[in-house]
Amino acid sequence: MSSAFELTYPNVPPEKPDHSQETLHPRLLKSPVVLKATGVTKSYRKGKVEIPVLNGVDIEVVEGEFQAIVGASGSGKSTLLHLLATLDRPDAGEIYFEDNRIDNLSAGSRDILRNRYIGMIFQFYHLLPELTALENVLMPVMINHGVVSYMLRRRKFRKRAKELLDLVGLSHRLKHRPRELSGGEMQRVAIARSLMASPRLLLADEPTGNLDRAAGEEIMEIIRELNAAYDVTMVMVTHDPSIAAQADRTVRLAEGRVESVSIQS
Amino acid sequence: MYKILLSWRYLKSRYIALASIVSVTLGVATLIVVNSVMAGFSDEMHKRLHGILSDIVIRSHDLNGLPDPQWHMDEITRIAGNDIEAMTAAIQIPAMINFRDNIQGQWITQPITLIGIDQSTYAQVSDFSEYLLHPENRKQLDFLLKEKNYGLGKKDRFPLSGWVRRRASSEWERDAVDAQIGADQIDAADIPDSPFPLVDDSGVEGQGVTVDGLEDRGISDVPFQGAAEPQIVFDPATEQHTGIVLGISICSVRGRDADGEVMDYFFALPGDDVKVTFPNTGQPPKALSDSFTIVDFYESEMSEYDSSFAFVPLSRIQDLRGMVDVESGTKSVSTIQLKLKEGADLNAVRDKLQARFPIQQFGYQIQTWRDMQGPLLAAVQLETTILNILLFLIIAVAGFGILATFFMIVVEKTRDVGILKSLGAPSGGVMSIFLGYGLSLGTVGSGVGLILGLMFVDNINTIAGWIERVTGQEVFDPTVYYFNQIPVIVSPLTCVWVVLGAIGIAVVASILPARKAAKLHPVEALRYE
């Protein structure tokens, strides 16, 4: 609950979210919409009690944008991100990815979507402990390809995985297992993995939440560079105002709704 | 691709799962050992039984038999001549044998099955001749006592027998009789010690068993064969009665000497005389007796036969019993035995013969060797089946161990499952990781079990030897089983089935945990700590 935000953008009415693109950064003004959610609701059941988490959330992400989702702990940020990533289905509302409705896709199609079009980064890195850094990065293509198909393209895949690890500054840790890496290094492996399939959209759930300040800044630097230099569209959940301040657009969630949208000029 | 990689990595990083597969390994090894031993055992039994029994036996229900055997044999040749390799006629009657015990000097009476055989053809229908102890008799039996060399090439420790023994024995008896006549009073205590060694230590026959036995018991008594009714014209030193081949267990017992070595004690040996009592053809039958000289022993290693069969020349029995058909002048027999050509269908020939000699008209029992030993063979088969079921239950129990272990691993890997799903791995893929894991564990477990089992089977007699030495217990007692070695036959098909079965159980046991993993909700799995 940072009041700094509201002070910076006091003119945004909390009741009615303003999705107008007029105020977006000029470089994004003409960009097509990558992701759009309208009226998304989600509640969890605890025994007989229904706990509403999201009650009608609308958001929109345009290509090349770096959007931050902020809100108090428990406000449903992760839940929203999981819905956007098709890891879960909303109770109501619609989610569109590049104009295709994705919230009601079959399990197989959603698997393909997650595998090739949407990359994810998590607070707890979520690397597979039995695999080396390189193998973790290769995982999305291993899932996509069968044994023969993978083996035929192995050189190409490994080359790309090494390049990505190089990009995040980990070319010297290819054979390390996750437990032999620091938190920052693990998160960098996770970033490389999320880029392996060249996704159109990156979803990050508090990627710096578990890191100290220095490591967190390193990660943010990589993410900003990805967004700026490689035009990766990015939705990042965070509760760190200094990180939110770097975003093109910040969506604030409260009580299951979009409380405010603020745009960085 | 990721399925193989992850199955493999999980296998490599979790040796505890290998522990759960040890029971599969042991089950597979035991199954292979048990099946090999049982197969070896039953094969050996089949061989023995088949060797002793001819392929098909036609037996008249009446002891006095089946008249005009030549006509019967011609008929049989006419019906099934193409399938028949050899044929012989024989007489089989119950009888009593009576002989004097070498060791204690007492008379021994035993029931036997007296078989009158045609020595020129009998050996062709079964492995009869292979079971004889004298090498020349193994070539061709002639019912004549041989000089010595009994047991040559077959038993390395066999007491001296044959004419050598017979001469020495009769000489001693004459001396004994002379001594008694001189003393004018018959007193067993006055009988002098045996003047000759019962066993030729220097001969090829090796160390004497009987002498050892005698000395161990502190008995210096002697054989008395043929002395009961001195015959005026009969000189036992140079003459013999009609030859008889006795089943070895009729006049021997198998036991252990002081050192625990297995050995046979003989009450009578080739060269000694015996009396046989059997029924004549009268109504009602009267008992007839005649003296025979043991000319050889028959050792098939099937105690049932070795302790009852006694073979004598067919014509001698026919004459003694008066088995002559008055009208035709032909001598009757009681069985006709056939050996079929390689590959001939036993049951088909039996059925043809049964059709030709209908039971209502002839009253003959026509059986294959399998029919005759049916219950025994079936018992062995049943035993094998039950053992297989029990051992497979052991592997099934191992399956539950795998199930529990896998559930644990799935719980432990919940987050990994969430990660994989978030990366777009389909539920089926996640499931196959754990199925593949089960498959590889099953393969490793049963593969190792197969190798262990085969190694065990390969060295089973050595291992039995070790166990005997360590525990002091005989694992495979030759006095009981009549085998010196544990017979084994490894059937590749059985091995394949056992291994496939074990792998199948491991896979089936991993299905439930794998399904659980596949059903995990990705978000819940990711939140799982």
Ligand SMILES: Nc1ncnc2c1ncn2[C@@H]1O[C@H](COP(=O)(O)OP(=O)(O)O)[C@@H](O)[C@H]1O
């Ligand atoms: N599986 C669940 N069952 C019940 N309640 C849940 C479940 N997952 C999340 N919640 C609840 O939903 C709310 C939002 O959670 P989350 O999206 O993780 O919040 P945030 O990421 O903003 O901290 C929390 O109150 C949480 O307790």
Ligand SMILES: [Mg+2]
């Ligand atoms: Mg959260």
